[in-house]
Amino acid sequence: MKIPTDPVTLATPFFILTVIGEIVLARYGKLKAHYETKDTATSLTMGLFSTLSGLPFAGVSFAGAMWLYHHRLFTIPMTAAWAWVLVFFAEDLTYYLFHRLSHERRIWWAAHVNHHSSQHYNLSTALRQTWTGGLAGAWALWLPLSFLGFPPSMVLIEKGVSLVYQYWIHTEAIRRLPKWFEAVFNTPSHHRVHHARNPRYLDRNYAGILIIWDRMFGTFQLELDEEAPRYGLVHNLGAFNPLRVAFHEWVGIGADLIRSPRHALGWIFGPPGWSPDGARDTSASLKAAWAARQVQAPSPDKREAA
Structure with missing residues (x-):
């Protein structure tokens, strides 16, 4: 029997055991973790069907990677240690770009939003994965790595390593x-900021493994002791139906397109919350409103004098 080489497949028993462990230890007060039965069930369901829904697109993306590798610019050997170092940095930067696009453009946010829909932050949240990522086509961002000369199987292994790494950072x-x-x-700490809906924390810390990309490109935000993260979406769903969690933003895009098709580019490729009249909340408008409140708020000295 062939031993699976996909890091995520190999790590799945670890995921299940550690979720159970975190639940048990939290119940006995040994660590901080908040679980809600319906919420956890939704996360586990999303994870299961994410694997199944991704299979058809996995074949398409791998075929595309193989075609590009056949026309590659260079030949990078999987047996060389330097090649693994190189693909580690290249894949991690690609993930940063993918993750940033998934928050800044609505069509990719529609595929990613379900991961942020839980109002809790625990290890099960890491398993709340997309059902429509393949449909959104973000996998194409990794194709240039094969064109450069990284074997597609090498890229897949490194992507798996990144996903396994990102599992353990979903904890309080x-x-x-x-x-x-x-x-x-x-x-x-960095990833709690990423999952927070506080205006200060919105659209920050897109890192996969290395936080250096956020520091380099101006998207880093430190978790502050004086401001605890509040998790979930800017406008929370208040529902645990996996179908609604998976598809609600796609439904929203469709409704907007039907109502005002002449603004199709904005509805699809604008930032989440974009509208022609600016009446809806976007991360930028929420951050601006928050910043304005900080300027207007009286200093501690003035409040004491009053």
């Missing part, structure tokens, strides 16, 4: 890690 049980680690790598 770990507060801060050593400063050198927090400076270089994505951590639970």
Whole structure:
């Protein structure tokens, strides 16, 4: 029998055991974690069907990668240690770009939003994955790696390594890690910021494994002790139906297109919340309103004088 080489497949028993472990330890007060039965069931259901729904597009993306690899610019050997170092950085940067696009453009947000729909932050949240990522076509961002000369199987393994790494950072049980680690790598603290709906924290920390990309490209935000993250969406769904979680933003796009087709490009490729009249909330408008409130708020000295 062939042993599976997909890191996510190999790690699946670990995912299940650690979710159970976090639930048990939290119940006995040994660590901080908040679980809600319906919410956890939704996350697990989303994870299961994400795997199934991704299979057809996995074949398409791999075929495209193989075609590009056949026409590659260079030949990068899987047996060379330097090649694995190189693909680690190349894939991680690609993930940063993918993740940023998934928050800044509505069509890709529609496929990604379900991952942010839980109002809890625990290990099961990591398993709340997309059913429509293949349909949105974000997998095409990884194709240039094969054109450069990385074997498609090498890219797939590295993508799996990144996904397995990102599992453990979905927890409130770990507060801060050593400063050198927090400076270089994505951590639970950094990723809590990413999942927060506080205006200060919106659209920050897109990292996969390395937080250096956020620091380089101006999207880094430190988790602040004085402002605890509030999880979920700007406008929470308030529902646990996996179908609604998976498709609600696609339905919203369709409704907008029917109502005002002449604004199709904005509805599809604008930022989430975009509308022709600017009446809806976007991350930018929420951040601007929050910043304005900080300027208008009286200082502690003035409040004492009053």
